C-alpha cells in the first residue's frame with residue numbers, strides 16, 4: 001500500500017529513526033538525499049512541517065536516483081569551481097586511498113570531479129583536449145583529476161608518487177599511462193554508458 005499525504009501523521013511512525021530530527025523514521029519510511037521522502041510503502045509515515053515530501057501524491061513513488069553522487073571523506077583541497085562529487089563506487093576507492101595518503105602527511109588537490117554537460121562542453125576549448133561531450137567518465141562521476149605539478153613549475157607536488165600509488169592500489173586507472181597522456185586523471189570507468197550520461201545530465205544539470 002502506498003503512503004498518501006493524509007497518512008503522514010500516523011502514529012505508526014517512530015520519531016527520529018535513522019535520520020533523527022529529519023523525519024519520522026518507521027521501518028516503512030525511506031529517505032533519499034536530494035529527493036526528500038520517497039517510496040514509502042506503508043501507512044506509518046509522517047513528515048514534519050517544512051520538509052519537502054515528493055513522490056507520494058496519489059500513492060505514486062518517485063524513482064530512485066540513477067546518478068547518485070557523494071562527497072569524499074578525508075583531507076583534500078578542491079580547486080575553485082570544481083564539483084568534488086563522485087559516484088559511490090569510485091568515492092569509496094578514493095576514500096580508501098585518502099586514508100593512506102593523509103596518513104603519510106599529504107593533502108592532494110582535486111582539480112576535476114563531476115562535470116555537467118556544460119562543463120564538459122567548456123573543456124573542449126581548453127589546453128588539455130577533453131573528451132567530446134558525452135564521452136568522459138567525469139560526466140558520470142567516475143573520474144577524478146589530482147594536481148600533479150606545482151603550478152608554474154615542472155616539479156611534482158609533494159607526495160605525488162604516494163598519491164598515485166594509493167589510487168592505483170585501489171584499482172583506479174591512471175591517464176598517465178595512456179598514449180595521449182593525462183597524468184592528472186584517474187578513473188573507475190573508461191567509456192561511460194550513454195544512458196548513464198543522460199541520467200547524470202538529467203539529475204545534475
Ligand SMILES: [Zn+2]
Nearest residue numbers: 143144145185
Ligand atoms: Zn580527468
